[in-house]
Amino acid sequence: MASYFDSSRILWENPQPHFTNVEIFRRMVNRKRGLNLKDYHEFHKYSIENYSFWEDAWQHLRIIYSVPPQSVITEGPIPNVPIWFPGARLNYAENLLWRNDDSIACTAGGESGKVTECTFRELRLKVQSMASAMRANGLQIGDRVAAVVTNSIEAVTLALATASIGGIYSSTATDMGTQGILDRYRQIQPKFVFLETEVMYAGKTVDLRDKISAVVKGLHEHGLKCAVVLPSAITGKEIEVGGVQKTVTLSKFLASGTGNELIFEQLPFNHPLYILYSSGTSGPPKCIVHSAGGVLMQTLKDQRMFFDMKDTDTLFQFTTTGWMMWNFMVSSLASGCRMILYDGSPFHPTLEAYLKFISDAGVTLWGTSPRFLAEVKGRKISPLKIGSFEGLRTLAVTGAVVTPPIFEWSQKAFGGKFLFVSTSGGTDVCCAFVGGVPSLPVHVGEIQHKALGMAVEVFDENGKNIEHTGQAGELVCTRPHPSLPVMLWGDTPDGKKLRDTYFNFYPGIWRQSDFMVVNPKTKGIMVLGRSDGVLNPNGVRFGSGEIYTVMENFNTIIEDCICVGQRRPNIDEHERVLLFLKMRAGNKFTTSLEREIKSSIRSALSARHVPSYIFEVEDIPVTINGKKIEIAVKQIVSGSTLKPSGTVANPESLKLYFKYKNIEEIVETERLGVKSKL
Numbered sequence: 072m073a074s075y076f077d078s079s080r081i082l083w084e085n086p087q088p089h090f091t092n093v094e095i096f097r098r099m100v101n102r103k104r105g106l107n108l109k110d111y112h113e114f115h116k117y118s119i120e121n122y123s124f125w126e127d128a129w130q131h132l133r134i135i136y137s138v139p140p141q142s143v144i145t146e147g148p149i150p151n152v153p154i155w156f157p158g159a160r161l162n163y164a165e166n167l168l169w170r171n172d173d174s175i176a177c178t179a180g181g182e183s184g185k186v187t188e189c190t191f192r193e194l195r196l197k198v199q200s201m202a203s204a205m206r207a208n209g210l211q212i213g214d215r216v217a218a219v220v221t222n223s224i225e226a227v228t229l230a231l232a233t234a235s236i237g238g239i240y241s242s243t244a245t246d247m248g249t250q251g252i253l254d255r256y257r258q259i260q261p262k263f264v265f266l267e268t269e270v271m272y273a274g275k276t277v278d279l280r281d282k283i284s285a286v287v288k289g290l291h292e293h294g295l296k297c298a299v300v301l302p303s304a305i306t307g308k309e310i311e312v313g314g315v316q317k318t319v320t321l322s323k324f325l326a327s328g329t330g331n332e333l334i335f336e337q338l339p340f341n342h343p344l345y346i347l348y349s350s351g352t353s354g355p356p357k358c359i360v361h362s363a364g365g366v367l368m369q370t371l372k373d374q375r376m377f378f379d380m381k382d383t384d385t386l387f388q389f390t391t392t393g394w395m396m397w398n399f400m401v402s403s404l405a406s407g408c409r410m411i412l413y414d415g416s417p418f419h420p421t422l423e424a425y426l427k428f429i430s431d432a433g434v435t436l437w438g439t440s441p442r443f444l445a446e447v448k449g450r451k452i453s454p455l456k457i458g459s460f461e462g463l464r465t466l467a468v469t470g471a472v473v474t475p476p477i478f479e480w481s482q483k484a485f486g487g488k489f490l491f492v493s494t495s496g497g498t499d500v501c502c503a504f505v506g507g508v509p510s511l512p513v514h515v516g517e518i519q520h521k522a523l524g525m526a527v528e529v530f531d532e533n534g535k536n537i538e539h540t541g542q543a544g545e546l547v548c549t550r551p552h553p554s555l556p557v558m559l560w561g562d563t564p565d566g567k568k569l570r571d572t573y574f575n576f577y578p579g580i581w582r583q584s585d586f587m588v589v590n591p592k593t594k595g596i597m598v599l600g601r602s603d604g605v606l607n608p609n610g611v612r613f614g615s616g617e618i619y620t621v622m623e624n625f626n627t628i629i630e631d632c633i634c635v636g637q638r639r640p641n642i643d644e645h646e647r648v649l650l651f652l653k654m655r656a657g658n659k660f661t662t663s664l665e666r667e668i669k670s671s672i673r674s675a676l677s678a679r680h681v682p683s684y685i686f687e688v689e690d691i692p693v694t695i696n697g698k699k700i701e702i703a704v705k706q707i708v709s710g711s712t713l714k715p716s717g718t719v720a721n722p723e724s725l726k727l728y729f730k731y732k733n734i735e736e737i738v739e740t741e742r743l744g745v746k747s748k749l
């Protein structure tokens with residue numbers, strides 16, 4: 072069987088590693104502590120062995136506070152989830168709004184091509200006006216504010232105004248289904264909900280008034296005090312939503328404010344800031360509560376260390392407001408850099424126009440998904456013919472497995488002079504476990520290292536560390552860090568649900584449910600997929616990411632694919648692997664293509680990786696954040712009668728998979744040349 076790291080080659084090296092933030096931080100720790108940590112590897116070891124590292128990070132990241140902490144860590148009511156920086160008082164929004172000048176803080180753009188800018192001073196005024204109206208309407212510390220909004224300056228304003236008061240903010244994208252929104256917001260019972268009325272997506276005007284009515288009505292019995300409807304995101308004109316109780320337009324809501332000064336409530340480090348949600352593709356979404364201090368420290372650490380973020384940077388993270396990368400992105404204001412907020416589809420009016428927007432906007436740090444890059448590659452687009460991308464310093468990719476061909480193609484396609492950072496973390500921690508180290512070389516297909524302060528290890532099923540073997544296993548984190556969730560909303564005071572979710576499989580140790588492997592030579596990492604989607608035919612365990620890497624070679628004819636295990640305990644003894652392909656328009660799935668795919672998988676991986684069956688399907692189910700929904704497909708082909716949740720972007724596509732629980736019938740029908748009735 073091929074090793075995971077056969078192709079380990081250097082893709083890029085920093086010509087000036089000494090000037091990176093991470094090196095400056097390492098030297099600061101050496102000076103302060105009288106240490107001699109020689110490189111990132113030693114620095115990382117120090118960071119996971121000493122909680123004092125987090126005190127160093129507090130200082131290096133220049134956290135703004137009014138009362139200093141008494142210590143770094145103390146026990147809290149939930150076992151394994153300590154309280155960080157007890158005694159400290161700070162405010163998340165204050166840490167982001169320290170700049171009050173006329174430089175651009177946010178640039179908002181979208182499909183229409185219209186660009187709006189907002190300076191740090193204007194942003195602060197917007198937050199002040201919103202916070203004043205929120206206070207006038209009764210928002211208090213700990214109250215929830217929910218939003219169904221586009222990625223816009225208004226969305227940033229809402230989050231920061233809520234945080235300034237000590238409220239808890241939670242947002243979803245406008246394409247989330249009504250049921251999905253209610254499944255989330257009924258649990259957290261927001262006092263206010265802010266809703267978009269009209270948006271543009273994929274060139275079409277989407278009227279959201281019916282959704283607004285259904286959501287507001289659905290929240291009436293769940294603590295809602297007021298629903299604020301936003302002006303059209305296309306024209307900026309206010310739209311009346313008649314006949315829905317408790318609803319007010321944004322201008323009326325803002326007019327109810329007193330215009331008082333912006334006050335940043337001084338709150339404990341662990342005070343809740345955001346509620347994010349588990350995907351909810353196979354059960355009710357869990358409401359994951361993150362602390363202001365935890366999110367602030369971890370997101371700043373990741374941005375400054377992984378991306379080498381400076382105040383002269385322009386960050387463009389492609390995200391909706393319903394993905395943790397939105398919350399991650401917002402923190403970049405604390406570094407004083409400019410943030411680009413893009414709303415809409417990257418494919419409208421054209422993919423070329425979108426790439427030109429990024430190049431013209433002078434983006435220096437660009438965050439995107441491997442799926443997007445694969446699409447540009449698959450369509451044979453040459454980015455450098457569209458824009459110069461001359462300022463690009465970092466291209467950061469997250470959200471799914473990044474295959475080696477994507478590393479190599481991206482580095483070349485965008486001009487080669489930047490750091491290609493692959494990161495992996497999650498909604499559960501609102502930060503990354505593993506990511507970039509700008510002072511170290513990047514190896515093809517490898518995430519560079521474990522993040523500072525994150526005690527990541529690879530465990531086998533019995534809880535044994537197998538990292539040094541180069542074998543894949545579960546991503547675990549053996550020590551607490553500041554952005555562990557402070558609770559799951561609605562849980563018992565001792566966090567039973569939280570502990571059952573994360574700390575039960577390996578008692579007392581965080582299991583992320585990702586499948587990963589470490590290169591013993593370079594210490595580079597591959598995250599191979601979700602561990603509950605691990606494929607296990609005939610006792611060989613591997614991640615779907617390994618198959619996707621091979622499939623990258625076919626991406627000019629295959630638009631997308633999904634690989635899952637099928638388990639039918641009463642029928643088959645072993646799990647078998649099924650691969651579903653969505654062909655690009657104009658291409659056919661033929662038996663010779665099937666043979667070619669199988670042969671490529673056999674030679675790149677092993678005979679045991681070869682899928683038992685390959686089928687063409689019309690669509691691949693993805694979440695509204697663009698992630699393939701392997702678990703739901705696995706359950707469906709294994710015989711479950713799962714109903715699609717509001718998080719599925721294309722719920723109809725799930726129906727295409729039910730027939731595969733009876734594969735033998737399909738194959739027999741095809742053999743006889745009869746059109747399938749299934």
Ligand SMILES: CC(=O)CC(=O)O
Pocket residue numbers: 395396469470471494495496497498502503
């Ligand atoms: C940082 C990440 O890994 C983001 C995600 O979970 O999609």
